[in-house]
Amino acid sequence: MRETDTLIKVEDLRVSFFTPAGEVKAVDGISYALGYNEVMGVVGESGSGKSVEAYSIIGLLQNPGRVIGGSITFEGEDLLAYTPEQMRQFRGNKVSMIFQNPMTCLNPVYTIGDQLMEALTCHDKSISRQDARARAIEMLELVGINNADKRMDQYPHEFSGGMRQRAMIAMALICKPKLLIADEPTTALDVTIQAQILELMKSLQKQENTSIIFITHNLGVVAEICDRVSVMYAGKIVEQGNVNDIFYQPLHPYTRGLLASMPRLDEDAHERLIPIEGTPIDLLNPPKGCNFAPRCKDCRKICLREKPPYADFGDGHISACWLHFMEAMNKGVGAE
Amino acid sequence: MASYILKRILAAIGTLLIIMAITFFLMNAIPGNPFLSEKASPQAIELAFKKYGLDKPLIVQFRNYVSNYLHGDLGVSLKMQEGTDVAKILFQQGKFDLSIKLGISALVLAVLIGIPLGCIAAYRRGTWLDGLLRVMTTVGVAIPTFVLATLLLAVLAVQLRWLDPKSGSLTDFRSFIMPVISLSSYYICYVAKLTRTSMLDAINQDYIRTARAKGVKTRVLVLKHALRNSLIPVITYLGPVTAGIITGSFVVESTFQIPGLGKYFVQSVLNRDYPVIMATTVVLSALVIVMNLVVDIAYRLVDPRITLTNREG
Numbered sequence: 001m002r003e004t005d006t007l008i009k010v011e012d013l014r015v016s017f018f019t020p021a022g023e024v025k026a027v028d029g030i031s032y033a034l035g036y037n038e039v040m041g042v043v044g045e046s047g048s049g050k051s052v053e054a055y056s057i058i059g060l061l062q063n064p065g066r067v068i069g070g071s072i073t074f075e076g077e078d079l080l081a082y083t084p085e086q087m088r089q090f091r092g093n094k095v096s097m098i099f100q101n102p103m104t105c106l107n108p109v110y111t112i113g114d115q116l117m118e119a120l121t122c123h124d125k126s127i128s129r130q131d132a133r134a135r136a137i138e139m140l141e142l143v144g145i146n147n148a149d150k151r152m153d154q155y156p157h158e159f160s161g162g163m164r165q166r167a168m169i170a171m172a173l174i175c176k177p178k179l180l181i182a183d184e185p186t187t188a189l190d191v192t193i194q195a196q197i198l199e200l201m202k203s204l205q206k207q208e209n210t211s212i213i214f215i216t217h218n219l220g221v222v223a224e225i226c227d228r229v230s231v232m233y234a235g236k237i238v239e240q241g242n243v244n245d246i247f248y249q250p251l252h253p254y255t256r257g258l259l260a261s262m263p264r265l266d267e268d269a270h271e272r273l274i275p276i277e278g279t280p281i282d283l284l285n286p287p288k289g290c291n292f293a294p295r296c297k298d299c300r301k302i303c304l305r306e307k308p309p310y311a312d313f314g315d316g317h318i319s320a321c322w323l324h325f326m327e328a329m330n331k332g333v334g335a336e
Numbered sequence: 337m338a339s340y341i342l343k344r345i346l347a348a349i350g351t352l353l354i355i356m357a358i359t360f361f362l363m364n365a366i367p368g369n370p371f372l373s374e375k376a377s378p379q380a381i382e383l384a385f386k387k388y389g390l391d392k393p394l395i396v397q398f399r400n401y402v403s404n405y406l407h408g409d410l411g412v413s414l415k416m417q418e419g420t421d422v423a424k425i426l427f428q429q430g431k432f433d434l435s436i437k438l439g440i441s442a443l444v445l446a447v448l449i450g451i452p453l454g455c456i457a458a459y460r461r462g463t464w465l466d467g468l469l470r471v472m473t474t475v476g477v478a479i480p481t482f483v484l485a486t487l488l489l490a491v492l493a494v495q496l497r498w499l500d501p502k503s504g505s506l507t508d509f510r511s512f513i514m515p516v517i518s519l520s521s522y523y524i525c526y527v528a529k530l531t532r533t534s535m536l537d538a539i540n541q542d543y544i545r546t547a548r549a550k551g552v553k554t555r556v557l558v559l560k561h562a563l564r565n566s567l568i569p570v571i572t573y574l575g576p577v578t579a580g581i582i583t584g585s586f587v588v589e590s591t592f593q594i595p596g597l598g599k600y601f602v603q604s605v606l607n608r609d610y611p612v613i614m615a616t617t618v619v620l621s622a623l624v625i626v627m628n629l630v631v632d633i634a635y636r637l638v639d640p641r642i643t644l645t646n647r648e649g
């Protein structure tokens with residue numbers, strides 16, 4: 001990818017929560033670049049820092065969370081230098097976000113139409129009510145809601161879960177943002193609805209040319225929609241690459257574990273699913289060496305002493321694991 | 337909507353009947369009667385009993401009350417203004433108007449001061465202002481109305497002589513101060529506490545995060561998205577507030593010598609003026625019932641999830 005094609009660039013981002021018990025390093029030095037019209041999946045178990053990372057892009061971090069290092073550059077602009085008012089104008093306009101639970105994410109006491117139109121009017125004071133309404137109706141139709149004109153005046157409780165998520169998507173896209181952050185948008189929905197929403201997001205992505213950061217703990221969803229994948233563990237990206245590399249040539253033991261623990265359509269249906277043993281580390285007291293070491297079957301001595309650096313496998317495929325360096329050394333020895 | 341209100345009116349009539357029954361039997365259970373005095377001879381009392389039908393069995397007396405009330409006849413006073421129509425006493429001598437004026441002022445203050453104070457406390461949570469408001473409202477809900485009224489009287493009227501201890505007919509602003517403060521202080525503080533709690537609850541909801549993600553301004557976030565949701569419990573509380581203000585007015589009107597319904601009611605009980613006791617109770621209960629209906633409708637206006645028709649009145 002050429003530098004000019006980069007929409008958002010995150011470099012060595014660090015976010016900590018300063019709790020009474022101590023500093024929780026929720027995001028601990030992650031980097032990636034996302035191009036225009038590109039969909040990146042962010043995968044990892046619950047608590048790995050996926051949401052926190054997303055919130056720092058869109059300025060939704062709340063006390064006691066703070067960005068303590070790194071940079072976020074969006075179309076060449078330094079987001080971390082934005083004033084609160086600049087950030088407000090940026091949110092929902094250039095980047096918007098949808099969330100996990102559509103049942104609680106819409107305000108119960110305002111109509112769907114009101115909430116859609118608000119997304120528009122809080123960035124464009126000059127737009128007339130009729131124009132805003134027309135645009136909102138157009139968006140509802142776009143996300144596949146029938147009778148949009150009538151639906152506009154209904155309240156969230158009159159919508160089903162899937163319909164609300166559609167309305168959320170309509171609301172997120174109404175200002176034609178360059179980037180949509182979807183934080184587990186299908187996790188709370190049942191399987192058939194999940195598939196529909198995913199299908200909708202895929203087609204809208206093509207139609208509107210929106211880049212998407214798609215956060216999920218479900219690798220199956222990633223395969224459906226993403227071009228590239230970042231695998232997160234304990235606040236770090238442990239492996240990153242295009243979707244085929246991650247699925248067919250996973251390198252990091254954690255990614256392999258995730259793949260082994262998920263049902264796959266392309267393999268023998270009777271294959272046993274193997275969950276990753278152990279629980280995520282305590283972010284208050286992270287280990288000195290590799291974060292995954294306590295759960296890793298391939299753990300070596302060095303893993304306990306030092307954090308593994310990234311090994312680059314070309315085409316943007318990187319993985320942070322000591323094994324890669326040992327393999328390289330062994331190969332080197334063998335060649336001599 | 338219309339059928340809902342009709343249902344509520346029917347239910348209200350039922351409630352009023354029950355209240356009448358309870359009041360009737362309770363007031364007859366207190367010893368004494370309207371005609372007892374040093375001068376009155378047993379014969380004279382017996383005569384009076386006959387005249388006003390008090391010699392009949394209680395159940396017959398009660399039936400008469402109910403049928404008279406259904407015909408809009410509240411009876412006549414037996415003692416305090418002997419022979420005068422009770423309806424005339426309550427409504428045409430300014431008593432009702434006076435009490436309504438006082439009560440509504442207290443209610444309006446509770447809402448107009450309590451809600452903003454609660455919002456400020458929630459918005460500035462954890463700051464010195466929030467702390468100060470917490471101390472003030474905690475003290476406010478801890479002091480009983482009669483204690484506050486007596487304190488105000490002792491300090492402002494007796495000690496400092498700033499205000500007239502007798503508020504009278506509340507014709508000027510100064511006479512309003514002590515009664516309205518005594519009557520509303522508890523509710524201002526309670527509404528403020530309630531608003532703060534429900535506001536903080538609302539601010540942490542997912543839909544607030546959604547609104548922030550849309551780029552909504554903080555002011556709109558608080559005043560539009562959070563406030564309307566946090567008003568729901570506050571509105572529900574206004575029914576009990578009305579009832580509380582009415583009972584509070586018995587004390588406050590007596591303390592500040594305001595010739596309203598509250599003071600008159602207390603006197604009617606002391607005088608065993610049965611028809612007055614009965615009528616005042618019914619009028620005040622009707623007020624509370626009407627207020628509860630208003631609350632329910634307001635509730636509906638604020639929270640679209642509640643539909644009036646699918647709830648039983």
Ligand SMILES: Nc1ncnc2c1ncn2[C@@H]1O[C@H](COP(=O)(O)OP(=O)(O)O)[C@@H](O)[C@H]1O
Nearest residue numbers: 017024026045046047048049050051052053283
């Ligand atoms: N408000 C908070 N206070 C303290 N720690 C928090 C807070 N929010 C998140 N964290 C920490 O950040 C970590 C990552 O959280 P999150 O990004 O929500 O995970 P997920 O990957 O499931 O989205 C959590 O494990 C938690 O330790």
Ligand code: SF4
Nearest residue numbers: 290293296303321322
């Ligand atoms: S660095 Fe060591 S502990 Fe960490 S994932 Fe690789 S092998 Fe396992």
Ligand SMILES: [Mg+2]
Nearest residue numbers: 050051052183
């Ligand atoms: Mg999350």
